[in-house]
Amino acid sequence: MAKRSSGTPATAARGRRSPRMSGDEREAAILATTEKLLESVPFTDISIDDLASGAGISRPTFYFYFGSKDDVLLALLDRLVQRSEEAIAGLEPSEDAVRQGWQDVLGVYLDTFTAQRGVALACADARFRNDRVREGWDRAATLWVDNTTAGIEAERARGAAPAGRPAREIAIALNAMNERAIYGTLTGAEPSLPRDAVLDVLVDIWMAAIYTTPPKL
Template sequence: MARRDDPQQNGAELRDRILDALRELLRERTFDTLSVAEIITEAGVSRASFYFYFAGKQAVLADLVRDAVGAGHEVAEPWVRAQAGPRQTLRAGIEGGADLWMANAAVLRAIVESWASDPQLRELWLAQMATFTEATIARIEADRQADPAVAAKLSNIDVPALAATLTWTGERLYYLAACGIPPFDDRQTLIDTLTHLWISALYDEEQVSSS
């Protein structure tokens, strides 16, 4: 009978088992308390197989985080690409972000709670958050070019700083929601608050009243 981690098995399946193992363990444990040995046991693979795919537990978490961030960019795409009015696309993106955070709550809580004390995770999370900030800057600059009202509203604003503020505020509120912290554990409150914050910061009411 073949071992569960027999090299003849599909390598992607072995790798996915390791990712799934960490995801499951994080539902009950904090990242800092987990060992590679526990991930190996949960995944049912050998130590050699684990280290063939990952340099350590941080690398496993990094892959899970990158997957979640990629999904986050997908839900934000309609606003980033200006595919409809700002109110509609921002709200849809924020709703998608809320759902994404809840679906990946254990993984995203782990990175938020660990990045400040782990150099590898710090580099990872700052880089991933920067991708959202950069996308926000690009949309703001496009709006400023296309709409004189936006240009006037943001004429004295440091756009990169504003984009980073909006991005990191979203990260914090989604995190609080994922932890079940009131009032953001109420999905509607979370979405309404973030939508109001983004629209108020970037647009005048008349710009979005019909969107």
């Protein structure tokens, strides 16, 4: 005769506890919830309760991982920058495909910001009201300028690009242009470039700025 279970199915189900999330999983859930909400909701309209509920945690538990909504945004900005830097690692102009090299690099930034549109726009807006977000954005901008400066100097060193204004000055202007152009494309603010044209336009201007011999004064 088969041995009978000592408890009913309902009793057995109540006796099994669902696995608890680890600390890393809770933090990841908060970040994922924020990313998801930013696809359709302005950052200013998202509450701590929204983030905690979406992550499956309590409000007090949220504060164990982040001190504020802006702290979450800073973490997302750091991750956005890290993803773009990882994606362009090893990409650089080559002697045989100069334009394609720059297009690959700029395309990575455009694709990364397009894929994380909500995060990018929230960070771009928040920097005007929060010093810490602005400092994080400025660190990212400095990193992109440093990368561009190194690329221009490398092209000059191998004789592909002419000498001219300091490479860093050109890099600052080009990246500032990128920021405004991409922001306009992502928001639809006018005047703005359509998504299918913005990359080609930016690459054209970068090529002209880096490889055209400057006029003599």
